[in-house]
Amino acid sequence: MKHIHTSLWVLLLCVLITTVISEDNKDEGSKKVPLTPRVYVKLLQTRRKDHTTLIQRMLQNDYSKNYKMMSLALDKIFQIIKQSNQTLTDEKYSPITDGFPVEQRVQEAVTLLIEDTCLASDIILHFPEISQKVLKKIPQWKETINWCLDFVMHYPHIIDEVIVQLIDLARQEINEDARSPDFINPYYKKVEVESVPTKKPNRRVKKIKKGPQLSSRSEL
Template sequence: MIRFFSSLFLLSVFCSALAQELVPKEQNEPVNGKNPREREPFKNPDLEIFKKLFVKRRKEHMEAIKGLLKMESYERRYKMISVMTEKVYNVIETKKHVLEKAGFVPNNISFPKETEIKDALSSILENTALFGDIVLHIPDIMHRILKQQPMWHSIMRWSFSFVSQMRHLLDKSTFTMLHLAEQELQFVPRDPNYVNPYWTNPSEEANNKKATFKKEKRKKEPRITRIEL
């Protein structure tokens, strides 16, 4: 499990390297009888590859969340989430310095060409999304961890704000999830009707399990038949 989560932070480097190899060659020949200047703008291959790999990464994130939710031991789940979120925080903090040093300004138009910036950008987007998933699906543990790590708040608040300015790189479901996570963390004011749609109260879940167990136990208990003499 830990080996799987660690791999999530390394694949973005491969994404950046692959993107560099697939930069299109300039085309000057007319296509379908049209002058190149008259044709529709050519899609940025780096951006298209980034989006596809990001969607793939989101599927891996959801598998990771499912694995956490299947853990019956609260302490094991807490320790695993503590390790994951600490790695997420460290990666985001490191990549934030890279972008600031490069003078990168987030916006909804451009996509960087420099490998180092693309790597930093993908790392921040991926890890912020994973952080948001954990916040929404397992808020009881996340709020407990964040209460013990108040120094994380400023970096994570910056990260969510940064990602919202790069929303053109996100799929719709991820952007919606991140907006909900911002509200759960109260980085932004909560909507009047805000509800976390992914979370079940642990106490209610435990009570439901106990009730089900008692019901099944009663069914399995042998009935004593009274014999009249």
């Protein structure tokens, strides 16, 4: 069995960190401090720092390595999204009418959706070409992500302006028909191709003979 590169395990741990750490914090929170919106805002900030560290690591990898890593990461993210969505459906939860949830099972589903949507948006924006290729293998990926982006925007008291901008850019990145005329993905860096100086074609310069020349027309 082939050994997986160390950075791949770092990625998988970062992707799963929203599940493991959130569960640990919520278990402790149920005994000591309840996970109120104010408490979760601070936890989300910590999670976003983890996401930033992950992206910075990925930016140091080559195309092939990132493709494999993103295939695993996005697949795991979509599994979490699907499970969380099912929980909210079973509980008949609505962010508009219910607000930030109190029940632990629903609370976990909501927070995981927020965190994984932010992480997926980061990956899509920083690596648009690879992400598009990976996501095309996932059925109804665009519909799912659009739903998640809308879902996160229902928590203005939880997300900050940076996340709002992230959501807006991610929405425009995956929906070309929704892009504003001045849309620019600030994280996308085109591969600069070194310009090879082109040789100018050798043009033979006709030497003009000195002295009288024959006229092209016969003089009468």
